[in-house]
Amino acid sequence: MTELNRKVASATRWSLINTVVRRVGTFASGVVLARLFFGPTEWGLYAVGLLVLAMLLSLNEMGVSLALVRWEGDIKRFAPTVLTLSTASSTAFYVLLYFTAPTVARLLGSPDATLMLRLLCLSVIIDGIACVPLAKLNRDFQQFWRTVVDILNFVVNTAVTIVLAAMHVGALAFAWGSLAGNLVALVGFALAAPGMLRFGWNRKLAGELYRFGLPLAAASLLTLGIVNLDSVVVGSVLGPAALGLYAMAFNMSSWPVRMVSETARRVSFAGFSRLAESPAEFAAGFTRAMGLVVAAAVPMCVVLGVLADPIIKFVYGDQWDGAAVALQWLVVLGLVRVTVELAYDGIAARKRKTLMVMQGWWLFSLIPILIWFAHVWGINGVAAGQAVVAGLLVAPVFLFVLSRMGIRVGDVARACLMPALGGIAMGLAAWGVHHVVGNGFLGLALGGLAGVVAYLPFVWPLVRSLRAKREQPTEPTPADDPLILAAAAPEVS
Known part of the structure; x- marks a missing residue:
């Protein structure tokens, strides 16, 4: 095998371990939450939050982080500009969501989801910062460190969610758990890819990054629209309880x-x-x-x-x-x-x-x-x-x-x-x-x-x-x- 093949083979093995561990864990925690704490209505409110979060995450860094994986050359030359762009755009999207959350929740048939949206979608800003060290790990096929960080994220997320669910916080337990896990992941990715969280600006590079990333971001948004349009339709036409049942079926599928x-x-x-x-x-x-x-x-x-x-x-x-x-x-x-x-x-x-x-x-x-x-x-x-x-x-x-x-x-x-x-x-x-x-x-x-x-x-x-x-x-x-x-x-x- 060539050196590239060896790197990809190793990355694939760790990627598989990462996926299996987290998916088995997610399945087990989902069973606990669905049997002991939440019914279709609570699950439907969380599904509304995930729907909006997924839409924002498809656009928040405008596709520029993928340039860290695709472009040739020294990654440290353009990483600071990528970090500045992704953080600024992510913050702007969150601010827009914060003020429009009541309207968005009402249009999705779940007006009670307003606080859920404002809390859960703080993860957009965290993602805008974390995408740079994460892209560095992906570029170098360093899936071992990504596996470690992702599993830590999952453990913290699950623990906080279950504890708060047991305290009868309701669907907001999902949001607090997600935020806690994502903060841990941000710290982990920063340690695994040192030197990547450095802000900077190069106007010429910024233009090239946008030309590269915007088509991918637009395609990603369309993809998320495809995957989540059904949830929008179910929530707005049939209500949160039906959305909870549909979300459970979709998650299993x-x-x-x-x-x-x-x-x-x-x-x-x-x-x-x-x-x-x-x-x-x-x-x-x-x-x-x-x-x-x-x-x-x-x-x-x-x-x-x-x-x-x-x-x-x-x-x-x-x-x-x-x-x-x-x-x-x-x-x-x-x-x-x-x-x-x-x-x-x-x-x-x-x-x-x-x-x-x-x-x-x-x-x-x-x-x-x-x-x-x-x-x-x-x-x-x-x-x-x-x-x-x-x-x-x-x-x-x-x-x-x-x-x-x-x-x-x-x-x-x-x-x-x-x-x-x-x-x-x-x-x-x-x-x-x-x-x-x-x-x-x-x-x-x-x-x-x-x-x-x-x-x-x-x-x-x-x-x-x-x-x-x-x-x-x-x-x-x-x-x-x-x-x-x-x-x-x-x-x-």
């Missing part, structure tokens, strides 16, 4: 996205950027990477879809069973998101402005369909609308753009064929065994185990091929590049 995409994306953009000038290697690496992330995501999506109702009742309790049908539709969206987010990073490395057009098409396709479906079928209709638009209107557009970049649709389809067939076999096996054994832990465990056994024969050749590539001591080829190693993260033990 996002497990595959978070486990697979977050692991790969911490290193994939940097890896894509290194290959951007070599179209042949880029295309070959991307195709194989797509097959790998699909192979990793399919098992979770299938199990969640086939066993949605018994999983929700077993994990969170009967009060959440209204989210089951929505979850079945949303896992379809989750699988599409896994593939689209990998494609997003690939396109961002070479055709940033194209992303805005693509994401705009996705967002504006969703608006009429989600509003219509929400009025007719409630949260189940919103979930179905998401899946229909993503699968029938958006995925073909991404495939078309990738084909214009030299990535053949047939090659991508062949890479995903065996995981898709394995998913069908897995679904049939899991459903059949659970139907025979029944509900409860035993039925879920045996159904899941039967599904895995049915799935393995379809993807085992892919696993063996990946291991063989790793053991080859030869110089890197298109099939042995950093992108593949990043996407292979779910196979790392």
